[in-house]
Amino acid sequence: LTRCLEQWQLLPQHISRLRFATPALHAYSHQWSCQLSYHPYKNPIFGHTDGEGCKREWNLLKGIIPMCCISGV
Numbered sequence: 001l002t003r004c005l006e007q008w009q010l011l012p013q014h015i016s017r018l019r020f021a022t023p024a025l026h027a028y029s030h031q032w033s034c035q036l037s038y039h040p041y042k043n044p045i046f047g048h049t050d051g052e053g054c055k056r057e058w059n060l061l062k063g064i065i066p067m068c069c070i071s072g073v
Helices: 002-007 032-038 053-061
Strands: none
Touching: none
């Protein structure tokens, strides 16, 4: 993604502030060099995580999701 942003000059004013990471499980399907560059464990900005943060957020919201859904007959 970084290479594409640079190649096509997308978001030039913001690219220096962007940091990308590949989710831990998904990283294993990438080449070793990609894992080293984009794995959250290898990037000090992201800190150490088990990669389950998004699941935890959805778990916290599961009680209010039915109230937000529109049901039809």
